[in-house]
Amino acid sequence: MNKQIIFNLAVRDLDNSRAFFTALGFTFNPQYSSDSAAFMNIVDGSIHAMLMTEAFFKSLIDKPLVDARERNEVIICLSCESREEVDGLIAKAVAAGGRTPHPPEDHGFMYDQGFEDLDGHLWNLVWMAPQA
Known part of the structure; x- marks a missing residue:
C-alpha cells in the first residue's frame, strides 16, 4: 500500500463544507463517508481530508477543540x-x-x-x- 496523508478537520456544517470544497473541484468518496464525516480527495491516491462534524471530532480527542475562526x-x-x-x-x-x-x-x-x-x-x- 502506498503511503497517504489524511488529515482531519472539524466542521460546523458538514453539508455546507462538502458544497464549499466541491465548488473548488474536490471530490468525495462515499464509501468512507457518513452523516458525521466526509472523505475528501485532494490528490487522488495520496492526499485526503476527513471533514468531521464537531461532535464526531470531539469524540476522538480529550482536550478542547480549537475554533479555527478565532x-x-x-x-x-x-x-x-x-x-x-x-x-x-x-x-x-x-x-x-x-x-x-x-x-x-x-x-x-x-x-x-x-x-x-x-x-x-x-x-x-x-x-x-x-x-x-
Whole structure:
C-alpha cells in the first residue's frame, strides 16, 4: 500500500463544507463517508481530508477543540501547477463563501495566496517555478 496523508478537520456544517470544497473541484468518496464525516480527495491516491462534524471530532480527542475562526493551529499548503491554477482556486473559494486573508504574493520564482474556508481553516496555494 502506498503511503497517504489524511488529515482531519472539524466542521460546523458538514453539508455546507462538502458544497464549499466541491465548488473548488474536490471530490468525495462515499464509501468512507457518513452523516458525521466526509472523505475528501485532494490528490487522488495520496492526499485526503476527513471533514468531521464537531461532535464526531470531539469524540476522538480529550482536550478542547480549537475554533479555527478565532485561533490558528495549522496552515494547509497545496502546490499548484501554475499561477492560473492558484488564482482559479482562490476565485472558486471566494465565490463559495471563503475569504482571502491577504493579497497574492509574487516572488518571481514562487507565487502564492491563501484562503480561509467556511470554518476558518487556512489553506495556502503555491506555485513554484520548475527551475526553483
